[in-house]
Each structure stands twice: as C-alpha cells, then as structure tokens.
Amino acid sequence: MGVRRTAVVKIAVSDEQRDALHRTAEQYLYCANRTADYCWSDTSYTECKTNKREVRDALYSELREETDLQAQLVQAAIKRAVEAVKACVERWKKGQRVSQPTFTAETMDYDTRSATFYRNKVSLATVEGRVEPSFVLPADSPTPYERYVLSENYEFRESTLRYDVATDEFYLNLSTRRTDGDDEVSEDTGHPDQTVLGIDLGVNSLAVSSTGTFWQGDDYDHWCREFEKRRGEMQRRGTQAAHKALLRLGKREEAWRKQYIHTVANELVEEALTHDCDVIAFEDLTDIRERLPHAKWHHVWAFRRLLEYVSYKAPEQEVSVEQVEPNHTSQRCSRTDCGFTHENNRHGEHFECQKCGYEVNADYNGAKNIGLRYARKQTHRLRSSPKPGSGDAEVDLRINGGTLNGENHQPIAGD
Ligand SMILES: [Zn+2]
Incomplete structure (x- = not known):
C-alpha cells in the first residue's frame, strides 16, 4: 500500500524571482497547450495520441527551440498534457462527453533534475537560469529538506510549484511516497457500470482511499499546532x-x-482518475464530532473543506461525489465473504476481525467499507430500475490491486 505525504511550503520570492517564475510558467503552459493541440483530435479518440514517448519524440526539439525552458520542464509539460489527453480518451471510450484539455493555471512540475533542495531554500530552474527562493518557515521547525528529502522511509518524487492568484504567493507542493508490499488479491470482475473509490476521513490519517493510498496529514497537524502556539x-x-x-x-x-x-483534494480526484473511478464515496459528515470525539476543530474543518473541494473539483473531471451512512464502517470486516461487525474488531489504527482473522490498517478497512456500502446500494438501485438491460447492472469498488463487487457482500443486521 502506498503511503503518501504531502507538504505545502510557501516560498519567499524577490521581484526578480517572481518575474522569472511567471515567465517560466507562461512558457510551460505554452508547451502543455501545444502538446494538447498536437495530441487531440475532435474526430475520434482513436486519432488522439497518447503514447508519451512518441509525442515527446515528435515535439521535444521544437519546443526546446521555441522556448527558453530547461529540458526537464519541457518534458514535464509534455507529460502533463499527454496524461490529460489520456484521461479524456478513457472517458470518451465510455461514451462521456469530453473536449480538448487546456492549461491555464500557473503550476509547474519539478523533479530532482529541475529542483534542488537545501536546508532553507530550494533551487528552481527557470527561463532566467536557476533562482533560489527560501522557504517561509518559523526558525525552529524542521525544513522540508530535513523532513522529506532526507527521510530514508519516504522517496521524494516530485514537487509542484503553484502560483496562488488569491494570495499572490508561490507555494511548493511536495509529494513523497512510501511503498510497502501489496496484500490484496485482485478480484477483477470485468466491466462494471460504475467503479467507486471509497474514502475514509480520520484523525490518524487525514484521508485513506480504498486503493490503499494514505494522506497522513501529519504535516497539517504539525502546522496547525505551530500556528496555535x-x-x-x-x-x-x-x-x-x-x-x-x-x-x-x-x-x-x-x-x-x-x-x-x-492539494489533498486535487490528489484525491487524481487518485480516482488514475484508477478509472466514476464515483468518490465519503461518509456522511453530519455527526462527525460525535463519532470522532478525539478530532480537534482543525480536523473537522479539514474534513468539511475536503468534502467541499472534492465536490466541486471532481465533477469537472466527470467524477461524481456521493456520501453514505457512516454506521459501523470502522467496526465492520471489509472482507466480502465475511462482513462481521463488532466493536472489538478495531483497536486504534489496527483492525483485526474477531471472526475471520482479517488483519489490516483500520482506516483502510473503513475506506473499503465506505466504497462497498455505496457499491451495494447503487447496484440494488440500478437493478430495480425499470431501464431495459439493467438486470446486469454492476458497481465495483476499486481496491488496492483490483476491484471488488459490492454484491458479494453478505448482509448483516443493521446495515
Ligand atoms: Zn472478517
């Protein structure tokens, strides 16, 4: 299962650095839009180009000549555009309405070749050469370099530089990932009518998906405490x-x-797209304070904002957002052939089914249950609808390494 840690760090830029970054972003967006133009066809998705290497071979030298961008930034812009076109093609194949992706927001993807991290500053490639803005942090806190880049347990993968129009500031979104062995057996069931991504929100991890990605939010907790102090x-x-x-x-x-x-909301939507999900399912947050007595106000604030942001970001990508009843999602065994529900199944972050012995991270178990609950309800709804041909209606839950069909779930009392 992938553990993902995200950090958002503000950087302090001088006027010159600011100009350099804006000009870089302008050329980066030019490359991304040129690539989308090249890849896209309004006629048919079979005409769209989605092979990253072929597109790069066709466009790279031209774009290097037309811009002052460093090699990796040109490649990153091409990659971003090809991925966006690919996601559109996938939706098109399913008969959804799509149009050519366009890029307007000033965000740029940096990797270890285009960005270098130091203790208190970062060096970023721009069209004016390297600039080295410093991080905006209280003096006594560990720097992103110390927390993320030096960490042995987490692989530093990439960072995204984002210009925020509202605050007129530049932020660096750092993404690191820890990967453990997969423990799920694939139970792919073919072509469902819908595929759902279940999301569990909590205090241990801010968000956990049924695909096994953890947004731990420890950085969020840390900074909220610092601000409070x-x-x-x-x-x-x-x-x-x-x-x-x-x-x-x-x-x-x-x-x-x-x-x-x-940032987390964007990544949740991205997770749904990566795993080809049509629906993101959350639990209903109405009684969240009662259900999570240890949650601080900033947790509850984060849950509500996350649901709100995902609810408006996801539909832009033609992914819908649904909420399910939260009863017992944390105490119930998410194995489809079990479903045993008992309060003793859960001990903090550890879940162990008292009936079948299934052991798993408790929040991941919760995320699967939330997705399964939506899948089962929806399957029943689709099957009982008078629409012809709906007898085979199926909703699958995307899990780590495959899918589960909500129908296999044994009913239990009170569910
Ligand atoms: Zn069980």
Missing part, C-alpha cells in the same frame, strides 16, 4: 500591535490551511 503567545502580549499581528497571522493561517486541503 504563536496565536497563544500573541494573545498573552495583549498589545495593540500584537492584536494586529494576530489578525494577520489568522489570515495567513487560513490561506495556508486552504492551500493544503486544496
């Missing part, structure tokens, strides 16, 4: 100046928290 210090000072600083800090904190949740 600093707020406390300013409140104790009690002066007029401290009061003003407190208001400024509040605004900065909110912008930061929103940015963080936006």
Whole structure:
C-alpha cells in the first residue's frame, strides 16, 4: 500500500524571482497547450495520441527551440498534457462527453533534475537560469529538506510549484511516497457500470482511499499546532500591535490551511482518475464530532473543506461525489465473504476481525467499507430500475490491486 505525504511550503520570492517564475510558467503552459493541440483530435479518440514517448519524440526539439525552458520542464509539460489527453480518451471510450484539455493555471512540475533542495531554500530552474527562493518557515521547525528529502522511509518524487492568484504567493507542493508490499488479491470482475473509490476521513490519517493510498496529514497537524502556539503567545502580549499581528497571522493561517486541503483534494480526484473511478464515496459528515470525539476543530474543518473541494473539483473531471451512512464502517470486516461487525474488531489504527482473522490498517478497512456500502446500494438501485438491460447492472469498488463487487457482500443486521 502506498503511503503518501504531502507538504505545502510557501516560498519567499524577490521581484526578480517572481518575474522569472511567471515567465517560466507562461512558457510551460505554452508547451502543455501545444502538446494538447498536437495530441487531440475532435474526430475520434482513436486519432488522439497518447503514447508519451512518441509525442515527446515528435515535439521535444521544437519546443526546446521555441522556448527558453530547461529540458526537464519541457518534458514535464509534455507529460502533463499527454496524461490529460489520456484521461479524456478513457472517458470518451465510455461514451462521456469530453473536449480538448487546456492549461491555464500557473503550476509547474519539478523533479530532482529541475529542483534542488537545501536546508532553507530550494533551487528552481527557470527561463532566467536557476533562482533560489527560501522557504517561509518559523526558525525552529524542521525544513522540508530535513523532513522529506532526507527521510530514508519516504522517496521524494516530485514537487509542484503553484502560483496562488488569491494570495499572490508561490507555494511548493511536495509529494513523497512510501511503498510497502501489496496484500490484496485482485478480484477483477470485468466491466462494471460504475467503479467507486471509497474514502475514509480520520484523525490518524487525514484521508485513506480504498486503493490503499494514505494522506497522513501529519504535516497539517504539525502546522496547525505551530500556528496555535504563536496565536497563544500573541494573545498573552495583549498589545495593540500584537492584536494586529494576530489578525494577520489568522489570515495567513487560513490561506495556508486552504492551500493544503486544496492539494489533498486535487490528489484525491487524481487518485480516482488514475484508477478509472466514476464515483468518490465519503461518509456522511453530519455527526462527525460525535463519532470522532478525539478530532480537534482543525480536523473537522479539514474534513468539511475536503468534502467541499472534492465536490466541486471532481465533477469537472466527470467524477461524481456521493456520501453514505457512516454506521459501523470502522467496526465492520471489509472482507466480502465475511462482513462481521463488532466493536472489538478495531483497536486504534489496527483492525483485526474477531471472526475471520482479517488483519489490516483500520482506516483502510473503513475506506473499503465506505466504497462497498455505496457499491451495494447503487447496484440494488440500478437493478430495480425499470431501464431495459439493467438486470446486469454492476458497481465495483476499486481496491488496492483490483476491484471488488459490492454484491458479494453478505448482509448483516443493521446495515
Ligand atoms: Zn472478517
């Protein structure tokens, strides 16, 4: 199962660096849009070009000549466009309405060749050569370099530089991944009418998907605590100046928290697209405070924002968002041939079924149950609908390494 850690770091840019980054982004978007033009065909998806290597061979030298971009940035722009076209083709094949992808937001993908991390700063390739903005962090905290790039347990993969129009700031979204062995057996069932991605929200991990990806959110927790500490210090000072600083800090904190949740929301949608899911299922959040008594206000805030952001981002990619009843999703065994529900099944982050012995991470078990619950309800609904040919209606849950069919689930009391 993949464990993914995401960090959002603001960088301090001088006016010159700012210009260089904007000009770089402009040329990067030019490359991505040129690539999409080249790959796209309105006539038929069979005419669309989705082979990354072929597209790169056809366009790379031209784009290098037409722009001042460094080699890796040209490649990254091509890659992004080809992936977007590929995702469109997949939806087109299923009969969904699609149009040529266009790129307007100033975001650029950097890897270890185009970005170098130092303790307090990052070196980024731009059209004006390298720029080295520093991180905006309190002095006593570990830098992203220390926390992510140096970590032995996590592989540093890529970072995305994102210009936020609302705050007029540049943010670096760092993504690292830890990979353990797969423990799921594939139970692919062919061509379902819908495929669902289940998402469990929680305190141990901010979000866990039924495909086994963890958004741990420990960075989110860390920064929320840091902000709280600093707020406390300013409140104790009690002066007029401290009061003003407190208001400024509040605004900065909110912008930061929103940015963080936006990043996770984008990655959840991306996870659904990568695994060819039509639906993202969350649990209903109405009684979340009662169900998660240990959740802090910033957790509850994060859950609600995450649901909100995914709810408007996912439909843009033709993925719908649904909520299911949360009853017992954490206590129930997610093995399709079991389904035993008992409070003793769960101990903190560990799930062990008292009946069949299935052992798994508790949040991952929850994510599977949320997806299965949606799949079962939907399968029944589709089957009982009067639409002709709906007798074979099927909704599958995407899990780590395959799919499960919601129908195989044995019913239990109270479900
Ligand atoms: Zn079981």
